[in-house]
Amino acid sequence: MQYIMIDSCAYNQDRIRFVALTPDDIKSIAHLARLGVEEDALAPLAADLSSMLTLVEQLQAVDTTGVEPMAHPASASLLLRDDVVTEPNQRETLQAPAPATQDGYFLVPRVIE
Template identity: 45%
Template sequence: MSLTPDQVRRIAHLARIETSEAEVQTTLEHLNGIFSLIEEMQAVNTQGVEPMAHAQDLAQRLRDDVVSESDRRAAFQAVAPETEAGLYLVPKVIE
């Protein structure tokens, strides 16, 4: 698939991008280059190739799931103006 200059102008118009004739030709070359690369990649036989999440088969290093902070809710709520049942009470702002 390749684009024509008219199609590039139409895309630029739809995107509200003002383009000169030189920009249309440059954009046309770049887009056609991208489309030819996509066509090459689609032509490759991938039958029997397993999909992979990453180009390298790496395992993600994970840290141990341990609690690193203590529960300080009581200390935080002690300085709050109003609390009830472990919740902060705030003035109503939407009627």
């Protein structure tokens, strides 16, 4: 197993140790993302994602002390609109692309027994 050591970030006093991702890691990330991944795809994905992490690793060497994170290029604040009804009820139109509906509801497998 390959261990990558990186310097702590300026805003974090602890040193963080990153580990190249394993097939088990992929399994748990895939679960978080609710993404089905075949057993035999786990190892190649672990290799691909580890190489992506290596690519982005050089960010850690940058001194970003005091730099405000930039979330977005649009600096303007959100606009408020008048508090009036603007959208008509379009339930049928908007549900038309759904794989399964009944009585205006989306159908999913039984959740409560």
